[in-house]
Amino acid sequence: MDYSYLAQLLFPDVTTTPEELEERYPARDLPEGAKVTRFAPSPTGYVHFGGIYQAVVDKMLASQSGGVFTLRIEDTDGQREVEGAAEALIRTLEKYGITYDEGVILNEDGTLGERGAYGPYKQSQRGDIYAVYAKKLVAEGKAYPCFTTEEELEAIQQADKKAEIKNTDWHTAAAEKRAAMLAGRQFTMEEVEAHLKAGDPFVIRILSDGDPDKKVKFTDQVKGLLEVPENDEDFVLLKSDGIPTYHFAHAVDDHLMRTTHVIRGEDWLPSLPKHIQLFRYLGFRMPKYLHTAQILKMDENGGKKKISKRDMGAKMDDYAQLGYAEDVVWEYLLTLLNSNFEEWRMQNPDVPVRDYPFSIKKMSVSGCLFDFDKLNDVSKNVISRMTAEQVYDQVLTWAESFDPDFASKLSADPAYAKSILAIGRGGNKPRKDITVWSGVKDYMGFFYDEYFRIEDSYPDNFEKKDIITALEKFLESYDPADDSTVWFNKIKEIAPAIGFAPEMKLYKKDPDSYRGHVGDVSMFLRIAVTGKMNSPDMYSVMQILGSERVTARIRTMIASL
Secondary structure, eight states: OOHHHHHHHHOTTOOOOHHHHHHHSOOOOOOTTOOEEEEOOOOSSSOBHHHHHHHHHHHHHHHHTTOEEEEOBOOOOTTTOOTTHHHHHHHHHHHTTOOOSEEEEEOTTSOEEEESSSOOOBGGGOHHHHHHHHHHHHHTTSEEEEOOOHHHHHHHHHHTSOTTOOOOOHHHHHHHHHHHHHHHHOOOHHHHHHHHHHTOOOEEEEOOOOOTTSEEEEEETTTEEEEEEOOOOOOEEEOTTSOBOHHHHHHHHHHHTTOOEEEEEGGGGGGHHHHHHHHHHHTOOOOEEEEEOOEEEEOTTSOEEEOOTTSTTSBHHHHHHHTOOHHHHHHHHHHHHBTTHHHHHHHOTTSOGGGSOOOGGGBOSSOEEOOHHHHHHHHHHHHHTSOHHHHHHHHHHHHHHHOHHHHHHHHHOHHHHHHHHTTTOSSSSOOOOOSSGGGHHHHHGGGSTTTOOOOSOOOTTSOHHHHHHHHHHHHHHOOTTSOHHHHHHHHHHHHHHTTOBSSHHHHHHOGGGOSOBHHHHHHHHHHHHHSSSSOSOHHHHHHHHOHHHHHHHHHHHHHHO
């Protein structure tokens, strides 16, 4: 068969050659060892945690090697595409500081644009490029047109089956599928010309030369040496509308964009034989593949399962709404991605997380366990290292989107809010009261009269008269000009007056001799002033609230008792 003539019949309007595309997209002029990575999501819905998980790897590998990180939008599945999904993705990447060097961008007016010399960066705009390589494969006898629809292929498979027999053997089903494919290979040039004249739709399939009984050795950068069966399936390269399948598009795009490292989930491993065959057929050098471990979570039975879109934390919108800081998400992702990250963080507590020396060798081979408790621990540590100004700015930004009333309180007096957030911050052992921005209002709300309420009650083992006496005696000696030492000594002096131990060591030595201790006296004051059993340092709290409000709240509590 004259394959060149067949290629011309199928693609009469394609005049660009592969050689011209090679010139249009030349090898990149980069330092030796520089990595070219790409994040290539489909705009089919919300931004998934697993996507950001892979994008962080893309970013770290490219930026730390002096390479290039590209954002490519794989929008070839028009039926599943969600309007606005690409824009939402770009905003999410921007929010988490996952900057890229080239690719699809958001213009100032909110429309999609692009930057870089290796575009277009949306696959839906690269149809003419895919056609060039499809024509090349047909001309070389490595691909062929199939005018048989998927429905007809299914009918071929079922034709010789007896109605009463159900085939449940996978190998038999695979053989029948193969037979159907082989039937599609049998055609004459006259048949092709007749189909084209009639306007019959067709797809382009690869003409596989694989033997599934043979193995191909392949080195994955994460999994190590693998052996996979050769591909023997004549899978579709171009659909009847000229849109490429993922397999074909990614091979062409990664070659022309000069991608050196492809980071994707291990669920793509079954497709590896197809991609190995495609790169060989096309004459392209394969990029290095990193198949990342799946993100798992514990199920209700104590087992592990893949995190699904219904799980809290699967959507990046969850983190924004709950108020996890951007650096928290980064740090947590790195604990999942690199086994030595936490050790590095302990040794480098003040180094920005993006300066962490990411290593492919430290990536997990098995599944990574998603754990909210671990995430919250990371969050507390990250926020404890922030300055009051940083906390204020991020809380305000969150509140403006999710709690406008609280945002108005914060913005009305920034200095006051920052003084609150500065309590216990800094030093070798900073407080770790804040986990998420959505919890800050509860943490500091009592500083605002509109939010103040008594949340905790006094324990029943204390008599009201002792509580009242302690509060009254505090007011008698209270002087906001006192330093913290004098202030606390006055509280200690209240204790023996109501039969409480002035020091904890005395109480522990002989608890039966006292009705309580000085810590209980502090607790009486804490609930009266803050409404809670737990709050930041009480001396600092009273200094910020001022004597008028402190006195008023204590008197209100006395009256209520």
